[in-house]
Amino acid sequence: MVKEILKKLSNAHGVSGSENSVMGIARREVKNHVDELHEDAMGNLVAVKKGNRFRIMIAAHADEIGLMVKSIDEKGFLRFVTLGGWYPPTLYNQRVILHGAKGAIPGVLGGKPPHKMDEEERKKGVKADDLFIDIGAKDRDGVVSLGVEIGTPGTMDRDVVELANGRLTGKAFDNRVGVAMLIAVLQQVKSPFTIYGVFTVQEEVGLKGAKTSAYTIDPDCAIATDVTVPGDHPGIDTKDVPVEMGKGPVITIVDASGRGLIASRAMVQWLKSTAEACDIPVQMEVGAGGTTDATAIHLERGGIPSTTISIATRYIHSPVEVVDPDDIEAGIRLLVEALKTKPKL
Numbered sequence: 078m079v080k081e082i083l084k085k086l087s088n089a090h091g092v093s094g095s096e097n098s099v100m101g102i103a104r105r106e107v108k109n110h111v112d113e114l115h116e117d118a119m120g121n122l123v124a125v126k127k128g129n130r131f132r133i134m135i136a137a138h139a140d141e142i143g144l145m146v147k148s149i150d151e152k153g154f155l156r157f158v159t160l161g162g163w164y165p166p167t168l169y170n171q172r173v174i175l176h177g178a179k180g181a182i183p184g185v186l187g188g189k190p191p192h193k194m195d196e197e198e199r200k201k202g203v204k205a206d207d208l209f210i211d212i213g214a215k216d217r218d219g220v221v222s223l224g225v226e227i228g229t230p231g232t233m234d235r236d237v238v239e240l241a242n243g244r245l246t247g248k249a250f251d252n253r254v255g256v257a258m259l260i261a262v263l264q265q266v267k268s269p270f271t272i273y274g275v276f277t278v279q280e281e282v283g284l285k286g287a288k289t290s291a292y293t294i295d296p297d298c299a300i301a302t303d304v305t306v307p308g309d310h311p312g313i314d315t316k317d318v319p320v321e322m323g324k325g326p327v328i329t330i331v332d333a334s335g336r337g338l339i340a341s342r343a344m345v346q347w348l349k350s351t352a353e354a355c356d357i358p359v360q361m362e363v364g365a366g367g368t369t370d371a372t373a374i375h376l377e378r379g380g381i382p383s384t385t386i387s388i389a390t391r392y393i394h395s396p397v398e399v400v401d402p403d404d405i406e407a408g409i410r411l412l413v414e415a416l417k418t419k420p421k422l
Contacts, residue, residue, distance in 0.1 A: 079257055079405050082106065083237070083245065086253035090176060090232040092143030093160045093282045096120065099139040103256060103276045107263045111274070119289045122276040124263055131270045131419060134296035134381075135412070136287050136370040137259040138280030138303070141249035142394055144173065144231035146210070149221075153214030155184075157205075157231065161281035162367075165205045167395050172234035173210060179224030183234060184212035233396040243402060244322075250398040252280065254388050254405060255302035261409045268416040280370055287370035291377040298344060298382045298420055301371035302408070304400070305329075305362060305387035317365070322389040323401045325358030326408035329371070329385035337368025338375060341382035347420035348384065348411065355414045357407055362387070382422050386411065 082102075091099035100122045108114055113125035122139070142161025149155055155175075159168075168186050175182040188208045191199065210231065214220045237247035256276060263274045273294050277286035291299065305327050308318025320327050328348050332338050345361075352359040375383035386408050391399040 079261060079409065080245065080402050082260060083253060083257045083402070083405070086256050087237045087247040087249050090174060091139055091141055092145070092230045092232050093140040093279045095176065095230045096139040096278050099253070099256065100276060103139065103260055106260045107274070110264045117290060117293065119286050120278040121286045121290045123290065124274040126263065126266065126268065126272040126274070128269050128271040132273060132294065132296040133270050133416065134273045134275060134291065134294055134299040134374065135259055135262065136275045136277050136290070136299065136301045136374060137255035138252045138277045138286065138370055139256055140278055140281050141232060141251070142281050143233070146175070146225065146227055146229045146231070148227065149217050151217055153212070153216045153220050155210040155212070155220065155225070157210060159205050160230070162394055163205065164394065166203045168205060168208055169203045171396060173231045174234045175210070175212065175225050175229050175231045177224035177229050178226070182212050182223050182225055184210045184231070187211045235396045240399065244399055245402060246397050246399045248396045248398065250390050250400050251304045251393045254304050254390060254400055258302045258405060258408050258412065262412045262416070265409070266413050266416050270416065270419065272416060277370055284370055284373035288373040288377065291374040291381060295378050296381060298341070298422060299371065299374045300344070300383065300412070301369040301374065301385040303369040303385055303387050304390035304393055305364065306366055306393060307389035307391060310391055320360050320362055320389050322391060322399070323404060324360055324389070326404055326411055327360045327362045327387040327389060329387060330361055330363050332362070332364040332366070332385070333368040334365045337372040338383065338385065340371070340384035341375070341422070343420050343422045344382050344384040347418070348386065348415055351415040351418065352411055355410070357411050357414070359411065360389070382420070
């Protein structure tokens with residue numbers, strides 16, 4: 078079941094540049110279902126199912142947004158940089174896990190308590206620079222003795238919890254949802270074409286793994302699997318974001334108002350036609366927000382026809398993202414069915 082693999086992936090920790098634990102899960106899940114499996118120089122995990130000369134790349138980024146220690150003061154408090162797109166108030170008073178040389182170390186993100194904030198500070202809101210990590214150490218030597226040093230990465234301390242109607246909440250659904258989809262596709266797909274399933278690194282800090290892997294593979298076309306923001310909850314207007322959780326996977330036409338991906342029309346039509354033929358509910362998206370690995374991929378070599386299949390996920394880039402597993406299952410089926418045919422490029 079996709080729920081179980083998503084729980085494993087979300088509960089694992091893999092900030093940008095430190096994706097090994099997530100890659101280990103992906104490797105174990107797909108190794109008996111592919112013809113080749115290797116890690117490239119950038120750290121991307123590349124799984125290959127051999128077919129004919131037509132090459133289709135499916136990319137899912139394995140990294141999550143997180144933190145990295147930048148300094149340790151004499152009292153044992155840690156200052157950090159954010160890795161990826163955090164909204165700073167989200168970080169305030171969260172529990173974290175530091176991934177040090179001697180193993181996982183729990184900590185909390187501390188800051189000035191509201192009781193001691195003046196009116197101007199309350200209006201401005203919390204900034205990342207106002208916060209620090211407290212692991213309970215009494216001094217700098219105590220921190221170092223625990224295996225924590227400058228450059229130690231950190232992630233949120235959250236496990237997946239099931240909500241009503243089978244929906245799930247947890248951290249890093251962006252993009253463990255896409256990773257779960259790619260794992261399931263590689264386990265299930267029977268295609269006449271050569272499929273490259275790439276679990277990419279460092280998407281959250283610049284789409285880096287997608288760029289290098291697409292250059293090396295030089296596919297004929299590509300799909301990124303990722304998440305997207307729905308407009309189905311308070312604080313957001315459906316006229317601006319007409320995508321809803323529970324209504325099927327989302328096919329990208331344009332993201333980031335065209336500054337990111339303007340998808341190949343042939344790729345969009347291929348997926349849309351497959352969905353219609355197989356009675357799979359899908360949603361179409363013209364987005365003004367973020368972008369995905371497909372943006373880096375489609376600009377490689379002489380241009381690679383690309384699009385994205387996303388899953389509507391509430392509260393992304395927070396530790397309490399929410400997803401409907403039925404949407405993920407429909408996305409898996411859409412990919413499995415589409416890969417039986419060839420897009421008319």
